[in-house]
Amino acid sequence: MIPATMKRTTLSAVLLLAAAGPAYAHVGDGTVSSFTAGFTHPLSGLDHMTVMIAVGLWAALKGDKAIWAWPLAFVGIMLAGGALGILHVPMAFVEPAILASVVVLGLLVALAVDLPVSAGVAVIGLFALFHGYAHGTEVPENAGGLGYMAGFAAATALLHAVGITAGFNLGWRFRGLARVAGATCATIGAGLAFGVL
Incomplete structure (x- = not known):
């Protein structure tokens, strides 16, 4: 028998994935300027949602220090990348790296x-x-990016928590x-890399 907590967590993750639209979280797409826009942005792209949840799942599978170190590393370094994007520091291969992250992190869990x-x-x-760089480049010149990045960081941490919770609830069994x-x-x-999704 599957525990009720696991059912609720899994259902929540499935609903989040089902509600996701195409991946718009890329360089040059959309306008963002607030905490709310930053918070909802990771929930609008299938690539970002899956990566965030995968980080949480992988951390739960590893256990011990990874449970906090891996999500914290993602959020912290993502914010640094966001700052580079806001400052328009040139960075190559942003889109391919984002797509590769979905495949690689998924395989690490699988x-x-x-x-x-x-x-x-x-x-x-x-x-x-x-991931952070791509979103930092989307902050308009006339808007402060701190609110957006704070929202994006909060949503990212929440998605990591969904993955960790799912991983714990699934347990060894x-x-x-x-x-x-x-x-x-x-x-x-x-599917995203080949344009199928």
């Missing part, structure tokens, strides 16, 4: 890759930099379901 915490921070941080979720993430990334 294969339950057991990296040292520091190596996981490096992998997650690299992708977080590109249902570890295979967490890995299936990772495979789904990787498939979504491939």
